[in-house]
Structure formats: structure tokens, C-alpha cells
Amino acid sequence: MKAKNQQTVKVVDQNHPMRQIKIEKILLSAGAVDKELQKSKKLLEIVSAMKAQLVSSSKRIPDFGVSPGMEVGTRVTIRGKKGVELLRRLLGAIDNILKKKQVSQNHFSFGIHEYIDIPGMEYQRDIGIKGFNVTVVFVRPGFRTKRKKIKSGNIPKRQFVSQEEIIKYMGENFNTKFK
Helix, strand or coil, X not given: CCCCCCCCCCCCCCCCHHHCCEEEEEEEEXXXXXXXXXXXXXXXXXXXXXXXXXXXXXXXXXXXXXXXXXXXXXXXXXXXXXXXXXXXXXXXXXXXEECHHHEECCEEEEEECCHHHCCCCCXXXXXXXXXXXXXXXXXXXXXXXXXXCCCCCXXXXXXXXXXXXXXXXXXHHHCCEEC
């Protein structure tokens, strides 16, 4: 007979299909205004070979001279195999080395200081020297349950991708080293 206060420990099978993690999307973003914004947009379009989207401010920030509706940045979202291939190139720009503090729950981010550091990229006179940010988002199967509009539901904490799992995934699939 079991004691009343005895708790059972669940063993999580890492080979279960619902525990597998994958890269959902890769976001490239750059912030700027006026002429620099157009240069940033062109840069992201060259790097990703996709059309960049302009991002508008929703708040007023008087210290920076930002008003609602003002275009303050640009971004591109890449998914699928094209995104994974681009990520390999972008990791080459930073010598495939990341810091552990750049990794968070469900994603990691890093910056590229100069786009000419990316293998295969050449200097563009009309853009000049610019950099941008890269964010890689991870997901497990079933995460869509939280996002859908009809019959959405909550998902447990164990469904999120932890920092250790991201580090392990990047080490195995991209040979990324972490400091």
C-alpha cells in the first residue's frame, strides 16, 4: 500500500514526437529613421532575398523625438529550409560563437555589426556599413494551441523550450559554441 503523501515522478521521454524542438522562424530587424531606414530596409532585402516590412511606432517617446505612426524600423521573417540555410550563413559572420546570456526561453538573439562580415556578402556603396539583429525562435509541436483564435488553450511550462535545450540543439545541428 502506498503512503498518502508519496508523490509519483513522471519521466519525460525525450524521443517522444511532441518533445522534439524545431526552429519556427528567424527574424532579421534593424531600427532607423528617414534615409537610414531605407538603407536598412534595402540591406535586409539583400541579405534575406525577401521583401522587408516597415515597423511603425505605437507610442510617443518625446526624448527620442518619436511620435505615434512614425516609421522607426524594418524587419523580415524567414521560415522553413530557407531560414535554416540563412542562419548557417549568419552564424558564420560571428564565427559560430554565442554567449549563454544571449539565449532565453524559446529563442536566442545576436547582432551582426557589419553585414560585410557575412560570408558571400559584398560591400554595397549605397547602403554603407550597417548592422542588424537576428532572433531565432524555437517551438515544440502543439504550441499552436496557445495562439489560435478559436478554442485556444493554455500550455504547460514543460512545453516551452528551455535555455539548455536550445544550447544543446544549436551545438548538435549547427556546431555552435557557447561561452
